[in-house]
Amino acid sequence: MHLEQIIKEEVEKAIHACLGLEDQEVTLQPTRREFEGYYTFVTFPLSKTLKKAPAEIAGLLGEYLSANSPYISSYNVVQGFLNLSPRDGVWIDVLKNAWSDAEFGGRRSGDRRPGGRKVLIEFSSPNTNKPLHLGHLRNNFLGDSVSRILSANGDEVVKACLVNDRGIHICKSMLAYKELGKGETPESSGLKGDHFAGKYYVEFDKVYKQQIADLTAAGQTPEEAAKNAPWIVEAQKMLVDWENGDPATVALWKQMNQWVYQGFDETYRQIGISFDKTYYESDTYLLGKDLVEEGLSKGVFYKKEDGSVWIDLTDEGLDQKLVLRANGTSVYITQDIGTTELKYREYGAGQMIWVVGNEQDYHFEVLFAILKRLGRSYADGCYHLSYGMVDLPSGKMKSREGTVVDADELIAQMEHTAETRTKELGKIEDFEDDEAKRLYRMLALGALKYFLLKVDPKKRMLFNPEESIDFQGNTGPFVQYTHARIRSVVRKAAQNGVEGKLPDADYELKPAERDVIHLLSQYPDRVADAARAYSPSLISIYAYDLAKTYNQFYAGLSIFSDPDPRAVSLRVALSECVARTIAHAFALLGIEVPERM
RNA sequence: GCGCCCGUAGUUCAAUGGAUAGAAUUAUGGUUUCCGGUACCAUCGAUAGGGGUUCGAAUCCCUUCGGGCGCACCA
Structure with a gap:
């Protein structure tokens, strides 16, 4: 189940059916936030060969797709941009796929891909x-x-x-x-x-x-x-x-x-x-x-x-x-x-x-x-x-002039910050000393690794010792925090006897739920992109996006107090899936994520 | 001198040639007794300058300015 690929093929079929063009190479782009939809097909390039206005082409394709495609629920046209929204049943299938796949997004180490190098x-x-x-x-x-x-x-x-x-x-x-x-x-x-x-x-x-x-x-x-x-x-x-x-x-x-x-x-x-x-x-x-x-x-x-x-x-x-x-x-x-x-x-x-x-x-x-x-x-x-x-x-940095930032010292400082922040939060009072130390190390390295990996490797970057290594905003600990928070939700679900379960295709999703599933669906492609570009920053950016999108979902919808038990089960499953994907993505950065922090 | 790389909100970073250029941070204001507030929402704010190619340019080409790096019988 590769949704973007499926949508591409649907668009290709539509181009063939209503415009008579065969083997048209279709590329989709994500729909910009301010418009309705998830996948956008740009029709400007077709305009010249077909001698039709871009918006007209988009309208024809959209009409055809919403009437004939089992995957598309609705569309809208803005100039030459055709914005498509998949049906909720499709989203639920996507989530099902991610949920049942223990290695969603990548292979276990040593599991060589056919043709792998x-x-x-x-x-x-x-x-x-x-x-x-x-x-x-x-x-x-x-x-x-x-x-x-x-x-x-x-x-x-x-x-x-x-x-x-x-x-x-x-x-x-x-x-x-x-x-x-x-x-x-x-x-x-x-x-x-x-x-x-x-x-x-x-x-x-x-x-x-x-x-x-x-x-x-x-x-x-x-x-x-x-x-x-x-x-x-x-x-x-x-x-x-x-x-x-x-x-x-x-x-x-x-x-x-x-x-x-x-x-x-x-x-x-x-x-x-x-x-x-x-x-x-x-x-x-x-x-x-x-x-x-x-x-x-x-x-x-x-x-x-x-x-x-x-x-x-x-x-x-x-x-x-x-x-x-x-x-x-x-x-x-x-x-x-x-x-x-x-x-x-x-x-x-x-x-x-x-x-x-x-x-x-x-x-x-x-x-x-x-x-x-x-x-x-x-x-x-x-x-x-x-x-x-x-x-x-x-x-x-010049080592001879003593203007270098020493790695060991930096890590020690970060651990200290992690300890201070964690104690302020006061969530791990029952931890043994060893356990707490392990956590501080995890957060310190999370902050440091994330900071150094989130920038495109090719680019020169600036490190400001006072300001750069923060724990709020676009940082490793922010993502780690989101993970810990989700794990807390999952633990509570288990306590309450709620099981993560996906509804049937007729379930109507909330926009915030769709957004999270949409992002989850992109993960395998992001891993492949990062491999192709030798760029961990693509993974960092993704993990941050996912955490942020989940937090929006979390702030906007209640998980346990929804009157519909199907919604509760779905949200628990969705949460668990996000936690797993965050953990997986961070593992690719060499960063561990905590159960609690 | 020759060659390569880079100039995006005050600052740090995003944006396969596509829509009204996104975040974070800073500042200010806000968040329904409820699941973890390191969170969420809102407002302010940017493509170094000038040409060109294109239906469309932060992105490609030329040029000016500004910064970095490399041009060892060093490693």
Whole structure:
């Protein structure tokens, strides 16, 4: 039962019957609120071929449909817009369908749709020299949610994380720790491991800046000073030592990273995010060189006199790009070529997605172009899920300047807000401490995830710590609240011995009931749309709409005191159905919903 | 300099080329003894400027202005 599809076909039949046009591709749009009806067919495009006025066409079709279609009860015409209203019996069938389907809107995880794809999605990909901040959260929530959405849509999904665990930035923290740490550990300092490493990264920067200042004062240019400062020289030496496998350096590196991973694990657990596969750059950074060889022999790449290897992409509007240095070492994009090949060999996924910020748009354009030229079959299935940065009112977040919003701190703050609000509401006085804490976490993450996911991923967004994370209006807790409220209704129904039940087709619905059913009917399409667009924001918007529409229904009609027992049963069933759909939609966002709050 | 992205109520976000551009927030006023008021209802308020394409443009094209990002033998 796919109502919109049915209505489309009815309109097609009508076009054939009264206008003589065959195989007319019909698209419907939702009727605007201010007009009567639910589905609108626009007749302007037909006007030219038929040489009839749009309103006349709409009138003919409407007349035909209301007389002949078992699905349409009424119509109205405004200019070239034909607004159609389905019969109540049709709405009730729609609700029946949703109510009897435990997986309404999506598939259970692992239930692959016929023709469903295998998708490998890489996200999170942290650096091991600093804790996660707000920007990482957007990345994590996006990757996690898209995974869930694709999975519900019947794709097989592999979640991968590529940890950036090597390079000059890690050496910086290592050096600062070696010089200033005096044997301090996360335990002894009471810091979470990732914050501990981050502290030394900041220490490095302080000392480094001072050294630059000193050298500049001694007469060097700022550029020279930046190159010659003792600590940067030392850090670079450390990187070389690491690459040569120097035992002491490697041991320190392992120790620092281990601390960081302990910290990350805790944060990941807290925000409910996990991976099927973790790659480490220390394992993959040398990959890709064999593909450079392959590219050279295929004539895709070329070598300059100094021995460096390049690809010329100027005929595609891109530039010439270095893929191997003159000294034979690889660059960032070489690694990516190699890692992509590795992923494909390991998982054979026809679709590979990278959740990476939009400052790397160009990089991925180049990467995909290279893969294509190398003749990789998977090149066309590569997709850069590019998302915008999260800005603060003060501007861009910069970790070196300390203007980042720390993820752990933010979550703790949100939990505190959740606790305050919940206590004000006073509905959970009988909760055990554990239970209450779980609820606060659920609400905190609900607010945060919803906030970061409700905006179109591609767009840059603003985060105002004071105002942005609210619990009223278009927020996660608002939707969670609606769910809890409905569950309360359902519990009361059970107590009163009222069962949710759908009436026969002759029942006349109230407009508020129709509106809710109408929205419910759209859910499976919304999930499919969100999967197609890789956009959790479509799900957020839907969940909010549904909650809001339900609240209007709830405010306008009494559930239990209606004299008609059929109305009571219907409204209980409808409520339960909305609660399930809200829970399902929020699960796709990685957000849990409470029974009570 | 070259390339890519973005300018929508005071603010934060919506709107497969369709109707009188929707929400949230802010402000003000209101909600029938009843099911959970983190709710519901009402009022105020916006497509950066200028051209063009189209029956129809916030959306597509050109242009001006304003903002962001990218153009490393960094990652």
